[in-house]
Amino acid sequence: MDDQAKVFENFLKKRSLKLTRTRRLILEAVFRNHDHFDVDTLYDQIKTRHQNVSRATIYRTLPLLVQAGLLKQSLRCQDKDHYEHIYGHERHLHFLCTRCGNIIEIESGGIEKIIRVMAEEKDFKIMEYNIVMRGICANCRTGGE
Amino acid sequence: MDDQAKVFENFLKKRSLKLTRTRRLILEAVFRNHDHFDVDTLYDQIKTRHQNVSRATIYRTLPLLVQAGLLKQSLRCQDKDHYEHIYGHERHLHFLCTRCGNIIEIESGGIEKIIRVMAEEKDFKIMEYNIVMRGICANCRTGGE
DNA sequence: CAAAATTTGATAATGATTCTCAATAAAAAT
DNA sequence: ATTTTTATTGAGAATCATTATCAAATTTTG
Numbered sequence A, B: 001m002d003d004q005a006k007v008f009e010n011f012l013k014k015r016s017l018k019l020t021r022t023r024r025l026i027l028e029a030v031f032r033n034h035d036h037f038d039v040d041t042l043y044d045q046i047k048t049r050h051q052n053v054s055r056a057t058i059y060r061t062l063p064l065l066v067q068a069g070l071l072k073q074s075l076r077c078q079d080k081d082h083y084e085h086i087y088g089h090e091r092h093l094h095f096l097c098t099r100c101g102n103i104i105e106i107e108s109g110g111i112e113k114i115i116r117v118m119a120e121e122k123d124f125k126i127m128e129y130n131i132v133m134r135g136i137c138a139n140c141r142t143g144g145e
Numbered sequence C: 001c002a003a004a005a006t007t008t009g010a011t012a013a014t015g016a017t018t019c020t021c022a023a024t025a026a027a028a029a030t
Numbered sequence D: 001a002t003t004t005t006t007a008t009t010g011a012g013a014a015t016c017a018t019t020a021t022c023a024a025a026t027t028t029t030g
Helices: A005-015 A021-032 A041-048 A055-067 A113-123 B003-014 B021-032 B038-047 B055-067 B111-122
Strands: A071-077 A081-083 A092-097 A103-107 A125-138 B069-076 B081-084 B092-097 B101-105 B123-135
Touching: A005 A021, A005 A055, A021 A041, A021 A081, A041 A055, A041 A081, A055 A071, A055 A081, A055 B101, A071 A092, A071 B021, A092 B111, A103 B111, A113 A125, A113 B021, A113 B111, A113 B123, A125 B111, B003 B021, B003 B055, B021 B038, B021 B055, B038 B055, B038 B081, B055 B069, B055 B081, B069 B092, B069 B123, B111 B123
Parallel strands: A092 A125, B092 B123
Antiparallel strands: A071 A081, A092 A103, A125 B123, B069 B081, B092 B101
């Protein structure tokens, strides 16, 4: 069992929840995605690889992964929530091209520190943060489709 | 007619759209809100003050205001989009308390500059950006329901 | 004022997400 | 290992924010 699975199992145990076969499947599928995905994409991926897992179960499981600190709901795009796993991932922010829908990730650089200081000032305990820039990417501006 | 209305009118004219009574009502209601609001709140406010404006029209008008550069869709909270006007507003970011739902605004300080530099590096033209911190506010942590 | 073009309101439709509940699987107890 | 308890699953119904439709009403133009 890999690290993420252990983290998840511990998390579940603490709440007297069970690490089931289905949850394991979802966990694996999530970590197979190294960029953003939405529920439907995940559903299709799982369906293709394995027997069926119901959409409902995915919707139920993702929040658990978020609470376990393994997953992050990182942006909303085309009326869907998008997720990305965050296990040993660099923090990053997103440029979202509103023309082609492409998402560019960038290291968050000095921003994180600034945010931490601000939060401290307001005595606010940050669980997670999200930075999204919307605009037009270079490719789209130079006529590229 | 105040500044915002002029901006809006020019915007509409450019697209051969009309600055109707209803659109004016919505514009005014939007600018009466000096913090975040969702569509339903706006709908209630307008309804209380004036005769009815249909929800559909509000949903149709807000994107126009966004495109006109007067309004920003700033965060999603409780499955609803939240807006805030941005006319002569300081840029700011948001701390969103996930326990009480409260939204704290903070000046974006040095972050803006960093972001601009990053965008330049990637040759990405930012139209707007959004920074949301999720966590627990001081009040909630000290037991204050 | 009449004609052309856009807008509106009411309501139906859509689509992502959540809920329900009977059937199933996992863990605990025996 | 079998039973008992408790949590989980899948399928589909239900919700609810947002969009689309369309005939009636407004606005602008000629």
